[in-house]
Amino acid sequence: MSDQGSQPDQPDQSLDKAARNLDAYRARYAERTAGMTASEIRALFAVASRPEVVSLAGGMPNLAALPLDSLATEVARLVSEDGQVALQYGSAHGVPELREQICEVMALEGISAHPDDVVVTAGSQMGLDMVTRIFCDPGDVILAEGPSYVGALGSFGAYQAEVVHVAMDDDGLQPEALRQAIDEVGKQGKRIKFLYTIPNFHNPGGITLAVNRRAEILEICRQADILVVEDNPYGLLGFDGKPYPALRSMDPDNVVYLGSFSKTFASGLRVGWVLAPLAIREKLVLTAESATLCPPTLNQMIVSRYLSTHDWQGQIKIFQEQYRERRDAMMAALEQYMPAGCTWTKPEGGFFVWLTVPEGVDTKAMLPRAVTQRVAYVSGTGFYRDGFGSRQMRLSYCYPTPERIREGVRRLANTLSEEMELVRTFGTVPPRSVPGPQAPSPDTA
Numbered sequence: 361m362s363d364q365g366s367q368p369d370q371p372d373q374s375l376d377k378a379a380r381n382l383d384a385y386r387a388r389y390a391e392r393t394a395g396m397t398a399s400e401i402r403a404l405f406a407v408a409s410r411p412e413v414v415s416l417a418g419g420m421p422n423l424a425a426l427p428l429d430s431l432a433t434e435v436a437r438l439v440s441e442d443g444q445v446a447l448q449y450g451s452a453h454g455v456p457e458l459r460e461q462i463c464e465v466m467a468l469e470g471i472s473a474h475p476d477d478v479v480v481t482a483g484s485q486m487g488l489d490m491v492t493r494i495f496c497d498p499g500d501v502i503l504a505e506g507p508s509y510v511g512a513l514g515s516f517g518a519y520q521a522e523v524v525h526v527a528m529d530d531d532g533l534q535p536e537a538l539r540q541a542i543d544e545v546g547k548q549g550k551r552i553k554f555l556y557t558i559p560n561f562h563n564p565g566g567i568t569l570a571v572n573r574r575a576e577i578l579e580i581c582r583q584a585d586i587l588v589v590e591d592n593p594y595g596l597l598g599f600d601g602k603p604y605p606a607l608r609s610m611d612p613d614n615v616v617y618l619g620s621f622s623k624t625f626a627s628g629l630r631v632g633w634v635l636a637p638l639a640i641r642e643k644l645v646l647t648a649e650s651a652t653l654c655p656p657t658l659n660q661m662i663v664s665r666y667l668s669t670h671d672w673q674g675q676i677k678i679f680q681e682q683y684r685e686r687r688d689a690m691m692a693a694l695e696q697y698m699p700a701g702c703t704w705t706k707p708e709g710g711f712f713v714w715l716t717v718p719e720g721v722d723t724k725a726m727l728p729r730a731v732t733q734r735v736a737y738v739s740g741t742g743f744y745r746d747g748f749g750s751r752q753m754r755l756s757y758c759y760p761t762p763e764r765i766r767e768g769v770r771r772l773a774n775t776l777s778e779e780m781e782l783v784r785t786f787g788t789v790p791p792r793s794v795p796g797p798q799a800p801s802p803d804t805a
């Protein structure tokens with residue numbers, strides 16, 4: 361994963377000029393809006409979501425296996441029995457019963473926590489935004505794996521933080537690369553505010569931090585006085601059913617942990633949480649108050665009811681089975697169809713595969729041609745803050761059926777083979793730059 365493609369070239373100035381002409385309010389915006397960039401591929405997604413296009417782009421969980429009828433009964437019961445509370449404002453800290461249940465969920469990953477230290481958020485995306493808001497001044501540095509989650513890069517950019525990527529290999533974040541990055545940032549006189557990491561079933565990398573590296577990564581951060589922000593929405597979706605020990609379980613005082621019910625229950629409810637040491641937690645509650653007053657009470661109570669009335673661990677097993685079958689379908693199809701010179705990661709859980717294509721092919725430039733051939737993916741450039749990733753793409757297997765995955769990979773392999781032929785005939789297509797991270801749409805998260 362350290363092979364990031366070639367250096368990006370200069371930003372396209374004509375795009376900048378066009379944006380100026382289009383937006384009459386441009387001169388009035390706060391400086392931080394410069395770091396907020398809309399997805400250049402959003403328009404393409406209107407086309408990509410047509411039924412004839414196989415989308416390997418979206419990160420949408422597959423909710424087909426949820427017990428919708430019994431959930432509907434519980435929600436109706438909740439509103440009729442407890443509606444005065446469920447439809448009322450709540451505390452910014454979150455519903456107490458849910459915070460207790462969240463501690464039980466986290467215990468599966470070896471975390472021992474007190475409900476007071478949990479702050480419920482509207483999805484872990486909100487947690488990410490809050491953490492960045494309380495820690496980062498413009499120009500502060502955040503270390504993050506390269507590639508990293510597009511939504512996190514969006515939040516970091518919105519607070520004008522600088523991202524320094526740290527390379528991964530098949531065992532996740534490389535300790536040596538982390539040491540080097542810390543050294544280099546130190547030499548530049550800049551301040552590192554935290555390491556942002558997705559240790560399990562990485563989005564978009566599809567790889568997991570080896571257990572025997574975890575203590576070393578934590579030790580490096582401790583030595584350098586760097587906080588760790590552990591983002592773990594996929595941790596319970598490992599295909600062998602055994603969760604990895606959370607970084608938070610190994611160093612409670614130096615790790616802020618972000619969790620979510622989006623992938624293990626229902627993303628549309630927007631319920632996630634942050635687990636943080638006391639002092640940080642108090643700042644988080646104040647931040648949540650100023651942003652939303654409180655997370656949606658009804659949604660928190662729906663999650664709480666679901667956890668107390670349904671076999672949620674059994675449901676997670678169903679999700680694991682489903683995603684494993686889809687992962688297998690994608691692995692088999694990649695093996696069968698991909699042209700020589702392509703490599704990809706082999707996820708042991710989660711939703712994503714990270715594919716690297718041969719030198720000369722630019723995955724962003726190729727995307728419209730892939731969509732014409734009725735297959736969509738997300739180009740690697742959106743997952744780097746610095747414009748790398750033009751030889752990579754993220755493929756997701758969470759949403760399409762195994763048959764559609766197989767067909768999608770077949771179409772993608774055809775598109776790639778044609779692209780490689782063009783490169784052989786006309787020479788290397790220069791990589792294009794990306795002005796910043798693309799804001800995630802629900803399709804690309």
Ligand SMILES: Cc1ncc(COP(=O)(O)O)c(C=O)c1O
Pocket residue numbers: 419482483484485486509511558563591593619620621622627631632805
């Ligand atoms: C790594 C990572 N972090 C955070 C999120 C946001 O999740 P949520 O729906 O809880 O806001 C996602 C969603 O795709 C993700 O992949």
